[in-house]
Amino acid sequence: MSTIALPKAAHGARPLPREFYLEPTLTVARRLLGQIVVRTLPTGERLSGIIVETEGYLVGDPACHSYRGKTPRNASMFGPPGHAYVYLSYGMHQMLNLVCQDEGVAEAVLVRALEPLEGVETMRSLRGGITNSIQLTNGPGKLAAAIALTRQEDDGVDVTDPKSRLQIIPGQIVPDSEIVDSKRIGITQGADLPWRYYLRGNAYVSRK
Template structure:
């Protein structure tokens, strides 16, 4: 099931947890490449590290789009990073997809990366492996060739740790990952919270039961 817009219309910290175990898919002219999301990072508009912190600009306009929009930008002039926009339109609360466990199209991912290992263990590596370019900035993750499908199991213990690669707000424990997963970008030095639970699956199951005819 492709995640609907309402999945993203929540606090990015919970969305970041619920995305673990889901599958990021890119269908391109070269073929399909996908991976299980094993690491995410949440940002809120009142967070100094968030690109929405100082308001809208031409560069960050997509971050203020409707829930389920892709916010794609160039980091340090070289790394393409993919975010999923969360919350209501105009808010500016993204979740950065930080690492994947390769699933489909591994040979294609190796070709794009020019190497046989560490294909998607980092936000810049995963976009290169999946062939995600800046052209996807502002695209819908709900419909189109780039989307995220629900995963029934995260496949490990979900923990919260501090964020990396930023100069402000790095102390906030808004990076979430599967503990012990080899594909994460940076192993956690400090674990702030353990055994976090995904909520979307339970909400979806309850909704399905209510809709089921007696």
Template sequence: MTRLPAPLPQGFFARPAETVAPELIGSLLVRRLPDGTVLRGLIVETEAYCQSEPACHGHRRRSPANATLFGEPGRFYVYLTYGLHHCVNVVTGRRDWANGVLLRAVALPGEPERVAAGPALLARRFGLDRSLDDRSVAPESGVWLAPVPPPLQGWFDQCRSHGEDPLCQCPRIGISSAQELPWRWYLRGSRSVSRRVRGDRQPPLALALDPAFFLAG
């Protein structure tokens, strides 16, 4: 039996969203399905949101719909966009201050590279919906986040030691306000990013990071 990865500690999420979001790149989204199947994928794109800026759901006021975003860090905040598509966020920061990270894209080994390249596609592939809202980011919820695999962390460290940043930091997308904030991050070497910034070309297949390599075993 394959050993399931341990979850990130709850204290990891008790920091500002703009600090947590880039550190979630390369970490694992793990989902235990009702039939016992386990899905694992590399998080390759995130966005941060904070009550202090108008694109955040909690910017104006607290309501029954966004109450989870004001709760304890380390819980899921799931909402419907346009009444159709689920978007999955992780609550960060501190209680009573709306703060969270949107999980925008995941790369899954052995699957089409864009099967979860966007918040709605991600939620659909992992079977995540409003029933997950306000549940802990922990194995008992059936969905959790695990640390960056050691081989990938080693590659990150090697890149940075050579003065190269494996992540792209850029403005958020799909919003109509606070567009100037550079609070979106994505893994440059992944072909599973929802949308790249202008001028940043998709890496050739032969040079792209293969999630199967980092999730082997």
């Protein structure tokens, strides 16, 4: 079931530095596996989870939102690295992306699934009280709902800032042997590109 150990020193850890997001975007997508999303609610409560599934979206990639240029929706993708790009999908689901590359190079990693760490009961209520813990965060729209992300509140947030309400902090280093490469999900353009990565055998991955 749960495949990774709970990082012990997660509390008080500094967020991953901005340089982390300057490696090639597909490298960042792989390295984000095992890192930790930390969400601080207005109440001060802390929700967190280990990233177990990601997808890369690159310049020149027809499936990437930046492919047809800058719009109000995708503007944060064109901004500096280490910020969140949160957008509304299908009119109802918020998607969490992390912007990579220098300002002007609009690439990002979509965070597709988390393994919950802290605040599980709060996540459960944010997800309509569902009882199945696996289904709390095993999909991009699900995880965004579970940690109360919205485009209005969280698009553009700096995830490298220790006082930010959304941060990515160091978790585990995951060896390549534990990472499965596969095709991205739910897209029509560039559907054959193997730019989806997930932790082998992890129960919280959206689809094996």
